[in-house]
Amino acid sequence: MKSSIYNICIQTDGCNSIIFNALKGTSILVDSEMKTAIESNSLEMICPEDLFTLVDSGFLVEDDLDERNVYAFEHNQNKYSTDISSFLVLPTLSCNLSCPYCYEDSLNISRSRSMDRNIAENVTNFIKNQVMENHSRSVVLGLYGGEPLLESDLCIQIAESISKWTMSRGLNYFSALTTNGTMLSQETFDKLRPFISSVHFTLDGPEEEHNKMRFYKGGRGTYSDLMKAISLAGESNIHLTVRIHIGDRTGQGDFAKVLGDLEAIGLRGRPRTYLYFMPIEPKDECFNTSSKKSLRRKLKNIELLPCIWNMARELGWGESLHVDAGQEHSLLPFSRLPCGFLKNGCYVIDPSARLYSCPSVAGIERYSVGSISQDGTAIWLPSYYDAITASPTDATACKDCSHLPLCNGGCPVRPSSAQEPDGCHLKEFYNKKILTHLAHKYPTLIWGT
Amino acid sequence: MKGSLFNVFIALCDGKYAIFNTMTGALVFADEDLKGILGSKDVRIDELDSEMVNRLEKMGLIVENGVDERRLFKYNYLQNRYSNRDAHFSILLTYKCNLSCPYCYEGRTTKPEKSMDDEMVERVIKAIIGKVKETGSRNLSLALYGGEPLLCLNGGMKILRSLSSWCNSENVNFKSALISNGTLLTRATVNTISGHVDAVQLTLDGPRWYHDRLRVFCNGRGTYDRILESIPLLREAGISVILRVQVSMENIVLLAELFDDLKKKGFSEDKGIRLYAFPLMELNPACCSYSSLCIDEDSYEDILPTIWAEGLKKGFVMAFKPTPSFIQPYCSFASDSSYLIDAFGDVYKCVSLVGQQDHKVARIDSMGRFIDVSFELCEFMARDPLKLESCFNCVYLPTCSGGCAYRSLLSNRTYFGKDCALHRTLEYKKILFYIRSKYSDRLKVIE
Numbered sequence: 028m029k030s031s032i033y034n035i036c037i038q039t040d041g042c043n044s045i046i047f048n049a050l051k052g053t054s055i056l057v058d059s060e061m062k063t064a065i066e067s068n069s070l071e072m073i074c075p076e077d078l079f080t081l082v083d084s085g086f087l088v089e090d091d092l093d094e095r096n097v098y099a100f101e102h103n104q105n106k107y108s109t110d111i112s113s114f115l116v117l118p119t120l121s122c123n124l125s126c127p128y129c130y131e132d133s134l135n136i137s138r139s140r141s142m143d144r145n146i147a148e149n150v151t152n153f154i155k156n157q158v159m160e161n162h163s164r165s166v167v168l169g170l171y172g173g174e175p176l177l178e179s180d181l182c183i184q185i186a187e188s189i190s191k192w193t194m195s196r197g198l199n200y201f202s203a204l205t206t207n208g209t210m211l212s213q214e215t216f217d218k219l220r221p222f223i224s225s226v227h228f229t230l231d232g233p234e235e236e237h238n239k240m241r242f243y244k245g246g247r248g249t250y251s252d253l254m255k256a257i258s259l260a261g262e263s264n265i266h267l268t269v270r271i272h273i274g275d276r277t278g279q280g281d282f283a284k285v286l287g288d289l290e291a292i293g294l295r296g297r298p299r300t301y302l303y304f305m306p307i308e309p310k311d312e313c314f315n316t317s318s319k320k321s322l323r324r325k326l327k328n329i330e331l332l333p334c335i336w337n338m339a340r341e342l343g344w345g346e347s348l349h350v351d352a353g354q355e356h357s358l359l360p361f362s363r364l365p366c367g368f369l370k371n372g373c374y375v376i377d378p379s380a381r382l383y384s385c386p387s388v389a390g391i392e393r394y395s396v397g398s399i400s401q402d403g404t405a406i407w408l409p410s411y412y413d414a415i416t417a418s419p420t421d422a423t424a425c426k427d428c429s430h431l432p433l434c435n436g437g438c439p440v441r442p443s444s445a446q447e448p449d450g451c452h453l454k455e456f457y458n459k460k461i462l463t464h465l466a467h468k469y470p471t472l473i474w475g476t
Numbered sequence: 477m478k479g480s481l482f483n484v485f486i487a488l489c490d491g492k493y494a495i496f497n498t499m500t501g502a503l504v505f506a507d508e509d510l511k512g513i514l515g516s517k518d519v520r521i522d523e524l525d526s527e528m529v530n531r532l533e534k535m536g537l538i539v540e541n542g543v544d545e546r547r548l549f550k551y552n553y554l555q556n557r558y559s560n561r562d563a564h565f566s567i568l569l570t571y572k573c574n575l576s577c578p579y580c581y582e583g584r585t586t587k588p589e590k591s592m593d594d595e596m597v598e599r600v601i602k603a604i605i606g607k608v609k610e611t612g613s614r615n616l617s618l619a620l621y622g623g624e625p626l627l628c629l630n631g632g633m634k635i636l637r638s639l640s641s642w643c644n645s646e647n648v649n650f651k652s653a654l655i656s657n658g659t660l661l662t663r664a665t666v667n668t669i670s671g672h673v674d675a676v677q678l679t680l681d682g683p684r685w686y687h688d689r690l691r692v693f694c695n696g697r698g699t700y701d702r703i704l705e706s707i708p709l710l711r712e713a714g715i716s717v718i719l720r721v722q723v724s725m726e727n728i729v730l731l732a733e734l735f736d737d738l739k740k741k742g743f744s745e746d747k748g749i750r751l752y753a754f755p756l757m758e759l760n761p762a763c764c765s766y767s768s769l770c771i772d773e774d775s776y777e778d779i780l781p782t783i784w785a786e787g788l789k790k791g792f793v794m795a796f797k798p799t800p801s802f803i804q805p806y807c808s809f810a811s812d813s814s815y816l817i818d819a820f821g822d823v824y825k826c827v828s829l830v831g832q833q834d835h836k837v838a839r840i841d842s843m844g845r846f847i848d849v850s851f852e853l854c855e856f857m858a859r860d861p862l863k864l865e866s867c868f869n870c871v872y873l874p875t876c877s878g879g880c881a882y883r884s885l886l887s888n889r890t891y892f893g894k895d896c897a898l899h900r901t902l903e904y905k906k907i908l909f910y911i912r913s914k915y916s917d918r919l920k921v922i923e
Contacts, residue, residue: 095858097854097858106558163612409542413544
């Protein structure tokens with residue numbers, strides 16, 4: 028037996044430490060003696076009963092096992108299987124709002140373009156072709172922007188076509204509309220509803236805060252319009268996801284206010300409702316993993332989350348939170364991919380029918396990895412294969428890292444100028460996540476003594 | 477533009493060249509000039525007309541400078557290995573066999589006897605359905621083998637019937653094959669399997685007199701006539717027949733006689749009968765006393781092409797243009813959706829490792845679930861030819877993709893090694909054979 032290369036040891040207080048196994052997602056609280064025994068591979072000091080537990084949970088592994096192969100297998104399995112084909116379509120890059128954080132990133136996206144009906148037709152054909160080529164059983168369609176409802180007819184055209192086509196083929200279909208909510212009239216919603224499974228809204232805090240961040244071009248806030256839209260969608264049985272941004276100045280009381288407003292429109296306890304809290308980050312945040320400023324901000328934000336979750340639970344929103352380890356909105360979602368978009372069978376499509384590996388850069392031609400031709404087939408650029416086959420198991424800095432199964436090498440699409448100039452800070456970031464997650468889940472165990 | 481990394485250049489006798497691309501399977505004939513262009517790291521496209529550039533690029537013989545063809549290979553290769561499209565299961569129904577071929581049993585102290593019992597049959601059916609549901613595969617193929625699978629016919633039929641009817645209701649394509657010694661394929665048995673089995677593979681060791689010395693019933697009687705009798709029965713039932721011809725040091729010169737006999741029986745006329753030659757290999761310690769029969773692997777490249785040529789004379793095409801591994805995998809179990817289940821319900825990833833407990837990758841539990849999935853599976857699947865230096869630089873990388881993982885395990889004690897035995901030079905010979913058989917009369921006119 029030997030110690031797993033994916034053991035992460037974090038000191039909690041004077042004498043105890045947590046060992047977290049990044050491959051298995053297991054954690055154990057150990058005293059300094061056990062910590063030394065595991066770290067130094069001095070296993071003769073460990074009693075058989077403990078040894079069994081340590082092996083069973085992946086902290087110790089067989090001598091001849093190269094765990095890098097286990098990771099590589101799971102990484103490839105996750106990346107290359109195409110049981111689901113997923114398409115994020117941006118019918119337009121325009122938006123009727125002028126939220127500052129959207130315009131503050133360094134990407135300078137030109138936001139005036141929209142799709143025309145012919146391109147939408149090509150995109151629909153591409154989706155059908157690609158699903159067949161991937162032999163997928165399930166199709167996920169995302170409508171995104173810009174503000175997709177500026178082109179609501181295109182949204183309907185695409186979603187209706189794909190929805191009907193999947194039904195005729197006996198395929199599973201799931202589609203999500205991400206909208207700022209300001210253009211979701213009853214009429215539009217009724218037209219879209221038959222072809223849409225889920226709507227995603229974003230709130231920037233309570234009314235006052237929100238209106239400072241999310242406003243129309245003239246400056247008027249969108250909070251009340253957005254609440255109307257959520258309420259409208261909430262009356263149907265559609266899936267509803269509400270993302271609540273954590274701003275620099277948002278306090279506990281502010282979140283309680285937001286939840287109160289959502290309760291007033293009947294969302295509390297509503298089935299198919301999902302709530303998550305997310306620090307406001309620039310759109311190109313994934314590219315800036317190395318900046319110390321960004322790291323400090325991230326560390327601070329992580330600390331806030333458990334308090335917010337606890338408060339939301341106390342206010343009766345527990346069923347809408349999905350923050351357990353392994354769940355989508357938790358601190359430790361346990362993916363084997365650095366990003367859900369860098370997956371075979373996953374495509375981001377801009378209004379000009381160009382293809383991307385990342386929604387943050389959609390619309391910037393130099394990041395495009397291919398394009399959809401008029402016959403609905405993809406013409407891939409070499410950069411597509413470079414991006415999708417990039418594996419952290421080939422990267423010198425990542426292949427032997429204990430944190431690899433958590434960060435999965437970070438974003439391989441980020442521009443080369445953003446490559447870590449002074450090393451990787453992700454270890455510190457993930458250590459904080461692990462500790463925060465565990466402290467939230469087992470408060471007395473970790474900090475009790 | 478640049479010439480593809482995967483162009484194989486073959487000098488023809490008239491000063492011309494055949495150029496075969498192992499990634500795309502494209503084959504062109506070229507003069508010295510064009511050959512020079514296609515082998516160049518910097519193709520001066522101004523020397524070619526644009527139509528020509530287009531065609532060469534389409535065939536993958538030249539590529540844009542920014543294209544990393546190994547990336548493209550990696551993508552195709554991994555996409556195929558992890559594709560959920562085709563699920564394949566080989567089922568070892570029984571370890572029992574009614575024959576006593578020396579190369580199979582010589583050196584073994586005990587013959588294993590286990591057959592799949594009714595309960596295990598049910599578990600296996602559940603397990604396969606579960607896997608296909610889980611992965612959403614569109615195609616399911618099954619190979620029943622053993623031992624001699626027809627010694628466990630009831631279990632086999634139960635599996636075939638259940639799975640084909642399930643696939644039918646779930647809109648999954650179902651195909652099945654039987655790998656048998658052929659001695660039990662009577663009219664009654666063929667009637668039973670008819671409609672449930674698409675293909676049967678049988679094995680021949682040479683012409684009758686030679687075959688009957690090796691492939692014998694337990695009482696020593698030969699099996700040649702019995703096997704050949706079964707072929708028309710199978711064909712009448714619409715079942716394809718694949719004849720595996722084992723090649724050993726002793727029988728090389730005898731195979732022409734076998735092909736002759738098969739031709740006389742009319743088998744070369746029937747498109748539903750295919751032949752292939754496979755060298756007898758020393759694959760495990762049990763083989764050692766018969767290792768003198770095995771051809772040294774360095775000789776495959778000389779011996780197999782002569783056999784293909786002999787076969788072709790009698791109308792049997794036994795070698796084809798090499799195909800990229802991401803279209804036709806080099807190993808039935810390379811795919812993440814392929815498994816082998818034995819009579820004990822143990823799951824393996826390799827025919828040669830079946831029965832070796834320390835190499836099993838999982839087992840089927842009483843609920844029909846794959847449990848105790850072992851790290852062996854990860855090691856087998858994580859094998860990456862691009863990480864093997866000699867494969868990384870090999871022009872045959874797309875067709876061979878590292879070769880047989882088991883043979884690497886034998887010689888390197890790890891899956892992470894190359895195996896060139898049935899590749900490299902042999903692939904070159906296949907291309908030559910293909911050109912000779914297909915273009916012999918046209919070589920002069922194709923520029």
